[in-house]
Amino acid sequence: MTTALHPRTIADEAGADAPAPGRFRSIDSVRFLLDPRFRADPYPLYDRVRAHERVHHAAVAATLVSGYDECLTVLKDPHASSDESHTDLRFSAGRDGAGLLAEAPGRLIFRLAAMLDTGEDSGAFRAMSQELLISIDPPDHTRIRALASRAFTPKVVDQMRPHIESVAHRLLDGLEADGGAELLERYCYELPVIVICEMLGVPAGDHARFGAWVPDIVAGLDAAAVTSRRVRQRADAAAVAISAYLRELIDRRRADPDDRLLSGLIAAADGDDRLSEDELVAFAALLLLAGHETTANLMGNGLWQLWRHADQFHRWRTEPELRPRGVEELLRYDSPVQLAQRIPLEPIEVGGVHIASRRFVMLLLGAANRDPERFTHPERLDLARDEGPPISFGFGVHHCIGASLARAEGTIGLGVLFDRFPRLRVTLDRPRWRPNVIFRGLRELPVRWD
Numbered sequence: 001m002t003t004a005l006h007p008r009t010i011a012d013e014a015g016a017d018a019p020a021p022g023r024f025r026s027i028d029s030v031r032f033l034l035d036p037r038f039r040a041d042p043y044p045l046y047d048r049v050r051a052h053e054r055v056h057h058a059a060v061a062a063t064l065v066s067g068y069d070e071c072l073t074v075l076k077d078p079h080a081s082s083d084e085s086h087t088d089l090r091f092s093a094g095r096d097g098a099g100l101l102a103e104a105p106g107r108l109i110f111r112l113a114a115m116l117d118t119g120e121d122s123g124a125f126r127a128m129s130q131e132l133l134i135s136i137d138p139p140d141h142t143r144i145r146a147l148a149s150r151a152f153t154p155k156v157v158d159q160m161r162p163h164i165e166s167v168a169h170r171l172l173d174g175l176e177a178d179g180g181a182e183l184l185e186r187y188c189y190e191l192p193v194i195v196i197c198e199m200l201g202v203p204a205g206d207h208a209r210f211g212a213w214v215p216d217i218v219a220g221l222d223a224a225a226v227t228s229r230r231v232r233q234r235a236d237a238a239a240v241a242i243s244a245y246l247r248e249l250i251d252r253r254r255a256d257p258d259d260r261l262l263s264g265l266i267a268a269a270d271g272d273d274r275l276s277e278d279e280l281v282a283f284a285a286l287l288l289l290a291g292h293e294t295t296a297n298l299m300g301n302g303l304w305q306l307w308r309h310a311d312q313f314h315r316w317r318t319e320p321e322l323r324p325r326g327v328e329e330l331l332r333y334d335s336p337v338q339l340a341q342r343i344p345l346e347p348i349e350v351g352g353v354h355i356a357s358r359r360f361v362m363l364l365l366g367a368a369n370r371d372p373e374r375f376t377h378p379e380r381l382d383l384a385r386d387e388g389p390p391i392s393f394g395f396g397v398h399h400c401i402g403a404s405l406a407r408a409e410g411t412i413g414l415g416v417l418f419d420r421f422p423r424l425r426v427t428l429d430r431p432r433w434r435p436n437v438i439f440r441g442l443r444e445l446p447v448r449w450d
Helices: 010-018 035-038 044-052 068-076 122-133 140-152 154-173 183-188 190-201 204-221 223-227 231-256 260-269 279-307 310-318 320-333 403-420
Strands: 055-057 062-065 091-092 100-103 180-182 337-342 348-350 354-355 361-365 446-448
Touching: 010 035, 055 354, 062 068, 062 100, 068 337, 068 348, 068 361, 100 140, 140 154, 140 183, 140 190, 140 260, 140 279, 154 190, 154 403, 180 183, 183 279, 183 403, 190 260, 190 279, 190 403, 204 231, 204 279, 231 279, 279 310, 279 320, 279 403, 310 320, 310 403, 320 403
Parallel strands: 062 361
Antiparallel strands: 055 062, 091 100, 180 446, 337 361, 348 354
């Protein structure tokens, strides 16, 4: 029999701004995932969860997996589904919208905004979330990925590096005279949006529109959206807008193709197989969403952690040869994606623990990346660490298709920033984190270089 785990360390770490202690008492409820004290610094509780049980059956018919090898076992299992309709677990908000409850039977969409049947939206966001490549299984997943992945080969990404560097310099050219900036909005988010939009062939004049839509959809995809009706409504409105825009752009590119990715995807074929319009829209939307959020948080979280660790800040600035390996360490130390989910279609044994079919499995990627059984002194940030990759981009058939591009953007984006502004300093005393569970990122990152 297992015992409940009491996350007192959350309140200890959060300080005076934390909610009253004891609001979420046990990992068995999984409500701790929505606690602002947990989101401020999840790692102390991850350590306690992992030390308690690396594979923990919570009372709500969900299983928490926190060990590196255990997460890898699930991610590699061919019978572990990403289609959340295969589970009987359902999450919903409490009456005040502030809690996280679970009930069965019913259909789960862990992206809670899509799960709630509020009757207040058009259904566009719900439809988009269910059609994303990360939400579907083989054989459809295999077919779509095979047609689309040719745009993200190492050779293609290497050819993009000069252009990514050019975009980074162009953005910093517009900021240099100011002597400082709020870097998240003005650089970390701008860089990946511009790169992805240019890859797809979105006209330059429309880039800002995606910069406004994408954060609303990303916020809706996150589990924390259950606590905010406004977030769900904005996500649905953004999904309507982005879907309509992409369909119009697809029509234009069918009639007048160019040399960009969207035209290539329209023309991509494997025998008689081509991507449908719905598949094209979903894939383009995924590139915009995932490419935007993961890279922005990689750079923002990475810069903040470098600033907190003066020795590593100095090494990043003075040893550019370490930067490719250093990006892997930044991904491990404070992962931009903290949580993944799978539903075993057949019973599976993970770390000696039996997991029944159709049980909802939460993979705590942030915990796995700090697993002392996998990484030496995982609490230390070490840019020279060479112990294999983190699992921040997943693994197996659902390994992030744009991972190589995100790594390139992170390496180049932070590298250009430090090379341009060797006197750069972060002027943030205490970080504020966005109220997300799956995606981890700062609310702001003010810097000076004058």
